[in-house]
Amino acid sequence: MTPSQPVTLTINGRNVTVPAGTTIWQAARDLGIAIPVLCHSPKLAPVGVCRVCVVDVGERVLAAACVRPCQEGMKVTTESPALTGHRRTLTQLLLADYPEDSAREATTGDDELLALARSLGIRDVPYPDGAAGRPRGMDASSPVIAVDHQACILCDRCIRACDDIQHNDVIGRTGKGSAARIAFDLNTPMGQSSCVACGECMAACPTGALTDKSVAGIKITVR
Amino acid sequence: MDLLDKMTGIQEADGAVTDEALRALAKSAHVPLYRLEGLRGFYPIFRAQPGAPTQVHVCRDLACVMAGGPGFPRRVQVALAGVPGVETHEVSCLGRCDSAPACAVNGTPVSGTAQEVAAYATGRAPLPPDPPRSEPRRWTTDPYDGAAQHYGVLRAMLSGTGAGKLDLALDVLKASGLRGMGGAGFPTGQKWELTRKAPGAPKYVVCNADESEPGTFKDRMILEELPHLVIEAMVLGGWVTGAGQGIVYLRHEYGRARKALEEALDHARRTNILGPSVLGSGWGFDIRLFVSPGGYILGEETALLEALEDKRGEPRNKPPFPTQHGLWGQPTLMNNVETLAAVPIILMRGAEWWIAQGRNGAKGLKFLSVSGDVAVPGVYCVPLGTTVAELLALCGGMADGKRLYAFAPGGASSNFLPASQRDVPLDFQPLQQAGSMLGSGAVVFVAEGRDLLALGSNVLRFFRNESCGKCVPCRVGTEKASAWMERALAGNAPPGLVPRLRELGATLAQTSICGLGQIALQPLLSVVANFPAEAAKLGEPARQTPAKAPASAAGKSARRPKSKPAARPAAGKPTRGAQKVVPKTAARKAQASPKPAAKPKAGRKAAPKSRPAAKRPAKSARLVTRTARSTTPAKRK
Numbered sequence: 001m002t003p004s005q006p007v008t009l010t011i012n013g014r015n016v017t018v019p020a021g022t023t024i025w026q027a028a029r030d031l032g033i034a035i036p037v038l039c040h041s042p043k044l045a046p047v048g049v050c051r052v053c054v055v056d057v058g059e060r061v062l063a064a065a066c067v068r069p070c071q072e073g074m075k076v077t078t079e080s081p082a083l084t085g086h087r088r089t090l091t092q093l094l095l096a097d098y099p100e101d102s103a104r105e106a107t108t109g110d111d112e113l114l115a116l117a118r119s120l121g122i123r124d125v126p127y128p129d130g131a132a133g134r135p136r137g138m139d140a141s142s143p144v145i146a147v148d149h150q151a152c153i154l155c156d157r158c159i160r161a162c163d164d165i166q167h168n169d170v171i172g173r174t175g176k177g178s179a180a181r182i183a184f185d186l187n188t189p190m191g192q193s194s195c196v197a198c199g200e201c202m203a204a205c206p207t208g209a210l211t212d213k214s215v216a217g218i219k220i221t222v223r
Numbered sequence: 224m225d226l227l228d229k230m231t232g233i234q235e236a237d238g239a240v241t242d243e244a245l246r247a248l249a250k251s252a253h254v255p256l257y258r259l260e261g262l263r264g265f266y267p268i269f270r271a272q273p274g275a276p277t278q279v280h281v282c283r284d285l286a287c288v289m290a291g292g293p294g295f296p297r298r299v300q301v302a303l304a305g306v307p308g309v310e311t312h313e314v315s316c317l318g319r320c321d322s323a324p325a326c327a328v329n330g331t332p333v334s335g336t337a338q339e340v341a342a343y344a345t346g347r348a349p350l351p352p353d354p355p356r357s358e359p360r361r362w363t364t365d366p367y368d369g370a371a372q373h374y375g376v377l378r379a380m381l382s383g384t385g386a387g388k389l390d391l392a393l394d395v396l397k398a399s400g401l402r403g404m405g406g407a408g409f410p411t412g413q414k415w416e417l418t419r420k421a422p423g424a425p426k427y428v429v430c431n432a433d434e435s436e437p438g439t440f441k442d443r444m445i446l447e448e449l450p451h452l453v454i455e456a457m458v459l460g461g462w463v464t465g466a467g468q469g470i471v472y473l474r475h476e477y478g479r480a481r482k483a484l485e486e487a488l489d490h491a492r493r494t495n496i497l498g499p500s501v502l503g504s505g506w507g508f509d510i511r512l513f514v515s516p517g518g519y520i521l522g523e524e525t526a527l528l529e530a531l532e533d534k535r536g537e538p539r540n541k542p543p544f545p546t547q548h549g550l551w552g553q554p555t556l557m558n559n560v561e562t563l564a565a566v567p568i569i570l571m572r573g574a575e576w577w578i579a580q581g582r583n584g585a586k587g588l589k590f591l592s593v594s595g596d597v598a599v600p601g602v603y604c605v606p607l608g609t610t611v612a613e614l615l616a617l618c619g620g621m622a623d624g625k626r627l628y629a630f631a632p633g634g635a636s637s638n639f640l641p642a643s644q645r646d647v648p649l650d651f652q653p654l655q656q657a658g659s660m661l662g663s664g665a666v667v668f669v670a671e672g673r674d675l676l677a678l679g680s681n682v683l684r685f686f687r688n689e690s691c692g693k694c695v696p697c698r699v700g701t702e703k704a705s706a707w708m709e710r711a712l713a714g715n716a717p718p719g720l721v722p723r724l725r726e727l728g729a730t731l732a733q734t735s736i737c738g739l740g741q742i743a744l745q746p747l748l749s750v751v752a753n754f755p756a757e758a759a760k761l762g763e764p765a766r767q768t769p770a771k772a773p774a775s776a777a778g779k780s781a782r783r784p785k786s787k788p789a790a791r792p793a794a795g796k797p798t799r800g801a802q803k804v805v806p807k808t809a810a811r812k813a814q815a816s817p818k819p820a821a822k823p824k825a826g827r828k829a830a831p832k833s834r835p836a837a838k839r840p841a842k843s844a845r846l847v848t849r850t851a852r853s854t855t856p857a858k859r860k
Binding site for chain 1: 264542687
């Protein structure tokens with residue numbers, strides 16, 4: 001695990017030597033190869049839960065590039081029709097439960113899930129719609145941060161931002177399976193929790209789940 | 224372990240782990256509230272508010288739905304309707320598929336008709352006694368003639384000079400060909416060697432006693448009747464790998480096994496099998512019994528480790544594997560109950576003897592859990608390589624003289640095979656070649672006349688119920704596939720369903736973190752692939768075999784299992800909204816959160832169900848609209 005022990009591998013046929021412990025995602029990035037991902041951000045420790053960054057390393061199943069360390073002699077393929085197919089399916093699954101009106105897209109316009117959908121050319125969502133009526137609910141209790149549980153893809157970014165970066169220790173996950181959701185303290189509304197409204201979670205969120213109230217709902221004027 | 228043990232203690236004492244209790248615990252244990260909420264919300268035994276004094280749990284999974292019919296939980300509920308002080312919950316597999324339909328009244332296993340279960344619950348009938356079996360059977364993997372001989376292998380290993388013996392023990396284990404019996408089939412000797420060679424101290428030995436896959440209950444019987452073999456093997460494992468601490472991770476539903484194990488552990492401590500100086504050798508080893516707060520996924524080895532570390536039991540990304548990076552990041556030897564129980568006899572009689580016990584090219588002996596439409600369900604210890612037909616004969620044939628239609632050879636996660644495959648040996652390779660897997664050795668027999676498509680959907684629903692929710696493909700994919708199948712079984716299959724299921728199944732198989740997601744759709748797809756009559760119900764001819772990729776590694780250890788009241792409503796019948804059988808988690812949530820954030824699930828579940836297929840295009844249209852708008856912001860007004 002020391003930088004003195006570099007490993008050499010190939011990514012899409014190109015040789016690259018990186019310090020041991022470097023993830024495939026990072027090594028590819030260093031080569032200028034972008035691997036799509038939703039749950040990862042370079043400033044956070046990877047968790048490998050969205051699976052959009054899966055790559056082929058010649059094993060029985062695909063590997064999540066964001067969390068898999070490079071190994072000596074590894075041969076990595078980051079693009080193939082099969083990989084694109086899996087990424088499309090994963091994105092469509094998330095879109096099936098995604099609300100029509102993402103607060104992030106409506107304001108700052110940088111909703112990463114929708115951007116991924118566009119880059120994959122997704123035009124349809126074949127899965128049963130789970131978003132109508134926003135059954136997962138919203139939480140407007142915080143004076144600063146708007147919470148839309150329906151737009152949450154459980155990427156864990158806000159949790160790491162809150163607990164690992166800011167050490168405010170407010171956000172976690174509760175529930176299990178498809179009922180899992182982010183929660184504040186003992187699953188209290190955000191505004192009644194120990195949240196100090198620092199905004200780190202909102203900045204880390206890739207979707208419309210956590211957005212700035214002062215911006216949410218305001219139409220951007222095009223000049 | 225300590226934190227979850229504390230929460231379990233609170234739950235048992237107060238009937239709930241309330242917000243107040245968690246606030247106090249957060250202060251005394253110095254952990255943030257969100258972590259405690261994460262645990263309370265994840266593990267099914269915890270509730271936020273106390274429930275009725277009598278808790279009736281009704282299994283809704285494979286063998287029980289076959290025995291009681293899909294309406295059985297509902298019938299129990301009806302039979303107990305209006306009875307004060309009684310609450311009924313549908314739960315996942317209770318590990319008593321041999322006495323299906325399995326129920327539990329405040330943890331005591333019961334079985335029978337809905338009326339009989341209701342009688343137990345209301346006290347009209349006395350609960351059946353649940354003592355350890357007084358007259359243990361002699362099993363063929365037990366090398367000892369009586370209690371006086373127990374731990375003889377360990378005594379022999381630790382006596383005199385030990386260095387060469389240690390290598391010898393490892394060589395014998397490797398030569399025996401013993402493989403993991405929890406489902407994944409990893410070579411046991413290799414696992415012991417990897418852990419031994421792994422740098423780092425301390426090391427741990429963990430016994431995975433969390434079997435919970437529908438159809439599987441062999442470990443329960445082994446723990447009840449042969450706990451000394453499990454303990455002896457754990458001590459041997461510690462001795463070989465250099466570990467000083469062992470942990471048994473036991474599912475909480477196994478009360479009788481727990482009692483037997485506790486007694487055997489006490490006895491082992493009294494006789495210096497466990498303790499600071501094992502048999503006076505100067506080397507110390509002890510075993511802690513940890514009772515799981517519930518959930519099939521905890522049988523997945525890394526989820527189990529997370530639970531032992533007082534976290535939500537969500538599987539880790541692998542590598543690294545537990546042999547290198549296990550409990551608290553230390554090298555950890557983890558074996559299934561049955562695997563461990565085989566170790567003493569192998570070390571006593573040698574690899575050759577063990578290999579000779581198998582048949583048809585297979586090595587050793589295998590405990591099989593047999594359930595379904597069979598005359599005498601139960602646990603059978605047979606030569607590995609015994610054919611399915613031979614096993615069926617051993618079990619008295621099919622129940623009521625019915626004809627065999629299908630069988631799942633390795634529990635709910637194994638693919639269903641048609642009766643024509645009945646001569647396949649129950650062994651790793653042959654079953655994989657046949658398109659299924661040995662898994663945990665849970666053979667479920669299905670008679671002609673059964674709706675196999677419904678049973679395949681039942682299995683899918685089990686995996687949806689037991690998904691931990693960590694990764695997208697499993698969390699969302701199992702939910703969407705279940706919603707499709709609910710419609711399909713109601714005669715309203717979406718067009719092109721089978722190809723869609725195959726596509727989704729391939730993504731789950733390739734991208735899920737653990738074996739649960741990887742195999743979740745495969746049993747259902749095997750029904751479509753191997754049974755033309757079932758495929759026809761979906762308007763599809765049977766075609767290619769289902770993806771086999773996950774079969775080789777998926778078994779239990781790769782992913783794993785256990786029982787839990789799902790957060791979603793269980794049986795997908797239209798009556799569901801009206802039914803009072805409350806999934807525990809949902810009930811807890813409803814009671815616990817008067818909070819706006821926790822919107823009731825009912826709406827969410829009902830929504831996809833009631834939405835006509837015609838509505839889907841609307842979403843695509845929305846997406847396209849959104850896309851156009853977003854990509855060309857300048858054109859917006």
